[in-house]
Amino acid sequence: MHAAADPDAEVVSLSPRTLLESDRYVCEICNQGFQRDQNLQMHRRRHKVPWKLLKREAGEAARKRVFVCPEPSCLHHDPSHALGDLVGIKKHFRRKHSGHRQWACSRCSKAYAVHSDYKAHLKTCGTRGHSCDCGRVFSRPFSFFTTNKQAS
Template structure:
């Protein structure tokens, strides 16, 4: 597995081949010597929430998992279109409503006198 060992010193974009970096550097109008990527410069890709006011919009608080950020955005910032039939609580994700229904289902009890009541 190859790594991006050639780094652009302006935007830190990495390239596997020196020629690709040289072509990229033309866009910055930079001639000259190339910078080699060292092990301590390896950066992980992070995903931020697109909602500007959200705490996860800050790259220092961002997640490394795109799926987690998508679920966060859906749950916290999207329209909640699924509602519980019992308590009318709303959910953005159908699976969340389904899990909620397991605990919110009406339980009916019949008293010895015949009266029905629910919790």
């Protein structure tokens, strides 16, 4: 989701390390991460931060936040092409700038940097395409026939 060039939006630039962390909610005091906002709220109480400072004052509007990619050569590094949410920028950075593909399909060996992409792939892997006697699956018949000719 691309954010419109909103001059009032707060532009947030996170480090590559932060973008690769699996935790979505990070304590701004000690940088400890949590997967749920409620867990972060409970953790913040340990820092003895008054609850009233953590909540917006009544009637105060939340300022829109947009996230830029830390990679200078990336289109999304420009605030006018910033992404509108934290999950979106994390997935973008993992897909495009991280060489680490930790989830690999056991059927076709295709690997993914984003777990949701891997899960989506598993739903369709092997259900379409052209199978070879060796067990390999091709997405297009052209690849299937070309490889077979070369093997002969």
